[in-house]
Amino acid sequence: MPELSDVEGFRRYLARYAMGRRIERVEVRDRAMIRNTSPSGFGRRVQGRRFADPSRHGKWLLAPVGEQTVLMHFGMTGLLRWTAGTGEPHVHDRVIFHCSGGALSYRNMRRFGGIWIAGDDAEIEQATGRLGPDAFDVGRGELEELLGGRAGVKAALMNQRRLAGLGNLLSDEILWRARIHPRTSLARLRRRDWNRLHAEMQAVLRESIRHARVPPKKAWLTGVRDDRAAKCPRCGSSLRRATVAGRTACWCPRCQRGRR
């Protein structure tokens, strides 16, 4: 699930339900999900403090709690749930922040990702690694500078050190709309390609954030890509899929002409 737009949804969700609440107790149901300290050390650093206004950088959610920052990464199957905190937890609730008036669950089926605690910017970077600027904030000129090089365009879009937040679905959607083949080398992009790439990136992100996911609309690649024998929503050609940059990419061989 989680790419930039999903995590932005989680950020708003946390702000809506948990912000301002005092953390009474942290229930660590899977200690492997607390990634850079022990469950008890984690608890000591956040218990008795309140969730403040959360932020997001790429696919990372940063939730200030007192002087500390709780960092969450959602892997492929993570999400947040706010509950009354009184019933049986869900099987995949790995960490539960019991607050005054409810509980925030970090749920994650496949257990990729996890939760880190950081006391300053250096510790934040230790957890996240170097991240490029958030994709939603990047301007047209900046995009070309950030992605400079000769990598394939899909690989570059998904490289979190260059540009933070885009994953497999978002990069495919953006490239499909911009009519650029995912294997095209950055060095081959012309000015008009860069213009479309940036415009479509902004448009896709804006609409995806509005839906808190990449919307599976039939007019979008994401709405049809999972069907067998899927057809391009724009021209009706059979979509092609293959491994690009280590992921299963989906594209239209007619709209997105291949150019190495």
Added chain:
DNA sequence: CGGCGTGTTCAGAA
């Protein structure tokens, strides 16, 4: 049983 997936990381190679 085998294959697959909206993510990251590491080793190894070109």
Added chain:
DNA sequence: CTTCTGAACACGCC
């Protein structure tokens, strides 16, 4: 250093 590939991680669903 850059870039790419494959494997690993973990779990549920075909």
